[in-house]
Amino acid sequence: MKIERTNRSGTAARTLARAGASALGIGVVAALALTGCAQSDVGGSEVAGSTSTSSPSAEESDMTSPSPSGSDGAEDGKLPDAAEMEIVAGAKGRGLPPGLEGSTESTAGVAWAPEPGLLYVVTNGSSSCPTFAEPEATFGSGGKEAGVAAEDGVLTVTFVPADNGICTMDFVPTTTVVEAPAESDTGRPVPVQLGDKGKVELEPRDADGEPGPVAWLDS
Incomplete structure (x- = not known):
């Protein structure tokens, strides 16, 4: 009877030990996950900040964009070359x-x-x-x-x-x-x-x- 109780006690102890280890492992995994999320947020802010810094502002875009030209590609007020004009009345x-x-x-x-x-x-x-x-x-x-x-x-x-x-x-x-x-x-x-x-x-x-x-x- 004594031996049986001892075995049961040992089994219970092992079961409790395993449960404690599992709880500890879950706690460690949860802590690591929270740390990873925090780092991801920080990294995301850095990427967003970097993207915002590299993108030109509206003022810079206006300065660097080429000016629109006329549909014909000729300057305003300039006649076309007579060698290229259409042969129709009024040209x-x-x-x-x-x-x-x-x-x-x-x-x-x-x-x-x-x-x-x-x-x-x-x-x-x-x-x-x-x-x-x-x-x-x-x-x-x-x-x-x-x-x-x-x-x-x-x-x-x-x-x-x-x-x-x-x-x-x-x-x-x-x-x-x-x-x-x-x-x-x-x-x-x-x-x-x-x-x-x-x-x-x-x-x-x-x-x-x-x-x-x-x-x-x-x-």
């Missing part, structure tokens, strides 16, 4: 289209464009105050001042009034595409009144799909 460009011969003496000239029924009207003058032509030419619309009547069969180009302002003293060409009446593009020479600047004889194209020769006003 304007700086310089001369391909196939046209310039003049360093005349102030204005006209030529047939490659497209049927369209003219190239070229004006030479200040690059800061260019002279443009109206997008449509008519027969006999020059009025009594220009001495042009419809029955004379003279094709008349009208120029847009120039804006007042300070103009540079250079001498460069500007081209406007102008629509002409269909009955004027017949493959024969046609007289053209260039506003109040004077009259020229416009020669036809040498070949379809090519511009015609420029008829320049006498200087």
